[in-house]
Amino acid sequence: MSDPVLSVRNLNIDYVGAETNFHAVKNVSFDIAPGEFFGLAGESGCGKSTIAFAVSRLHRPPALIRTGSEILVSGRDVLSLNDADLRKFRWREVAMVFQSAMNSLNPVLTIEAQFYDVLRAHGPISRAEAHARATELLKLVDIAPERLDNYPHQCSGGMRQRIVIAICLALNPKLLIMDEPTTALDVVVQREILQRIDVLRKKLGFSVLFITHDLGLMVQVSDRIGIMLEGELVEVNDAQTIYRHPQHPYTQQLWASMPKLHGEQTRREPVL
């Protein structure tokens, strides 16, 4: 395996409280290879978003990363970046799409202005150049360039989510983090977006850290999957092994509690 794009080592994160601390991420280690689609799955509250925010250096107090934790992106220590380095790191190294990202667009700016803001923040660029680049980026996510003149409210939820993804790809990040990016969307739209991401990462070569609670979806789109339980990463394996030969009892239980779309349908008693 070539050098990983992301390497997480012994990551420990606490939510610091007045009286007690909550140990939300417990000694988590995993790697993501260049071009790899890596899924992080687990039930709500297990710590997925906490990891995603730490990797993008977007975590805020009360989240506190313990010393000894290590997050490397292309070999660079993310946790020791200063403010200037951080500005370069964001969007260019790691970009993040979160669940409500479609609501994170600025309602009073046109789509074009929002592209311009991101592009301009990372080096001199003319309006005409930005327009051309934004057109090209929208095309990647199957959106007509006429939309550049629109305001967010004029676009559907699925379209806004694709626009956010296009903005995230503006500076060719090496790692795209998607935290439940399609949870609020219907399956057909979800499918269209993920299909697009899959084509793009093969074409552009970025890696993906994909977070969802939908294990079935995760198996379909991911190369490898990590299963989390109460802050711990209990199993990491290639997607087919996670589905067909899960090793950890918790992974086995998760599958056992999921109704199937076809095949034998037997009553399952909850085991968790």
Added chain:
Amino acid sequence: MSDAILTLDNVTKVFGRADKPVYAARAVSFALHPGRTLALVGESGSGKTTAARLIMREYAPDEGRLLFRGVPLGKSDAKALRDYRSSVQMVFQDPFASLNPTHTIRYHLERPLKLHQKGLTAAQRQAAIVELLERVKLDPQLIMPKFPHELSGGQRQRISIARALAVNPQVIVADEPTSMLDVSVRQGILNLLNDMKAELKLALLYITHDIATARYVADDIMVMYAGQIVEWGAVDRVLDDPRHPYTRLLLSAVPDPDRRFDDVRFADELGRVEEIRTLSARPQPETAQAGDNHFYRPFPAV
């Protein structure tokens, strides 16, 4: 099949302005039967909740009618309406929103008993509450004094089911009852609904956007788009051999760990999303039969 307890007969409900109507229900017909579960599936905005609200009589149909035990529900007969109100109960998606945060669980269950079973003594009501909680597999002594916020999402959903059962209903309409719950908790709620249906001979309308859970609980299924039921029948017939282009599109998009992402079930339909949506939103008055207990609405010839 036993006689229908509740029937929607050609029900239409339109929202919006006359020049820009939104058909939330368009010529919807279906029947609920004691001891059977009918699933209503569709994407958001397809009209599922509107169907539930029509049944709960929150709206009157613009066209068509509801029949209860074969008798059309009129406006005038107060006794028949009271009977209907207690016979048809609803379970909502967000159990928290439907519970009052300032009251105990005991209060939530005692209230419907007081209202609908006026003859009960305090001791009988207490016994009924205990029985209801046991039925939904919660520990009565532990749960009764608690407030809604002290319960987990799954426990709260069990309380809403117990509350619905308090008035001895014959029909339960469950609108996305598990979509806010984690997979492991979901299972328990689905099993509970299944048990209720079987033991109490309830007619269940299970509304969801999750086709796998629909398959798990339902006998029959209806697929809805833009207020129309485009395909319906026995669950496995519809899911194994879908005929309507929209059903095929939907099934191609549903996550399925048994298929690789590039192995699309109906690639043709998945490549025609906009066209299928446009055509499926038009009136499709014809009915075609695909097989025993399996029907769909063919697109009108152009």
